[in-house]
Amino acid sequence: MTSIDSLTLEVTDPAAAERFYKAAFGFDTQIRVRASDAPTSGFRGFTLSLTVPQPSTVNRFAEAALDAGATALKPVSKSFWGYGGVVQAPDGTIWKIASSSKKDTGTDTGAIDSIVLLLGAADVAASKAFYVEHGLTVAKSFGRKYVEFDSPSGAIKLALYGYRALAKDAGVSPEGSGSHRIALGSTAGPFTDPDGFVWEAAG
Numbered sequence: 691m692t693s694i695d696s697l698t699l700e701v702t703d704p705a706a707a708e709r710f711y712k713a714a715f716g717f718d719t720q721i722r723v724r725a726s727d728a729p730t731s732g733f734r735g736f737t738l739s740l741t742v743p744q745p746s747t748v749n750r751f752a753e754a755a756l757d758a759g760a761t762a763l764k765p766v767s768k769s770f771w772g773y774g775g776v777v778q779a780p781d782g783t784i785w786k787i788a789s790s791s792k793k794d795t796g797t798d799t800g801a802i803d804s805i806v807l808l809l810g811a812a813d814v815a816a817s818k819a820f821y822v823e824h825g826l827t828v829a830k831s832f833g834r835k836y837v838e839f840d841s842p843s844g845a846i847k848l849a850l851y852g853y854r855a856l857a858k859d860a861g862v863s864p865e866g867s868g869s870h871r872i873a874l875g876s877t878a879g880p881f882t883d884p885d886g887f888v889w890e891a892a893g
Contacts, residue, residue, distance in 0.1 A: 692825035696875035714755040732866030763817030810853035
């Protein structure tokens with residue numbers, strides 16, 4: 691199954707980014723960082739999501755992220771879909787922390803169910819077709835609005851969302867230009883998708 695083997699964030703200060711992700715989310719190897727001064731401004735066209743079991747876990751990670759230097763974009767709250775909030779890391783990456791549950795169902799263990807990378811697509815259907823041609827398998831698809839691809843257990847999940855809808859969901863202006871400042875490692879790479887996201891050979 692073709693999937694994302696690694697995800698690399700390009701940041702101006704790798705050491706500071708590594709400290710943040712370790713303190714905020716306990717990441718050690720899931721998210722990589724490397725130095726880059728590529729020009730970028732505003733919305734970078736993607737968000738990352740932590741899906742977790744219950745509200746208390748959402749609170750745990752949101753508070754840890756803010757304590758480590760993140761900025762709140764959407765305070766945690768209940769919604770039609772569950773419970774969650776959005777923060778922006780010091781390196782500029784936008785993270786949504788969410789649970790489909792609106793009530794705690796047990797002890798908060800700090801578990802993370804999955805990490806999901808959402809790419810903002812100018813044309814979701816065209817990007818979906820591109821990724822299918824490159825070996826990814828569709829798990830869920832809602833017309834031209836949203837697509838989620840299959841991934842092995844423990845791997846980073848990939849989904850496509852309309853560019854402006856993704857910015858709205860993150861609580862930011864859709865305006866942005868320059869580098870996405872992210873690279874995806876996979877056996878499917880190397881290539882660049884229709885929206886300029888770069889896939890590299892896994893290594």
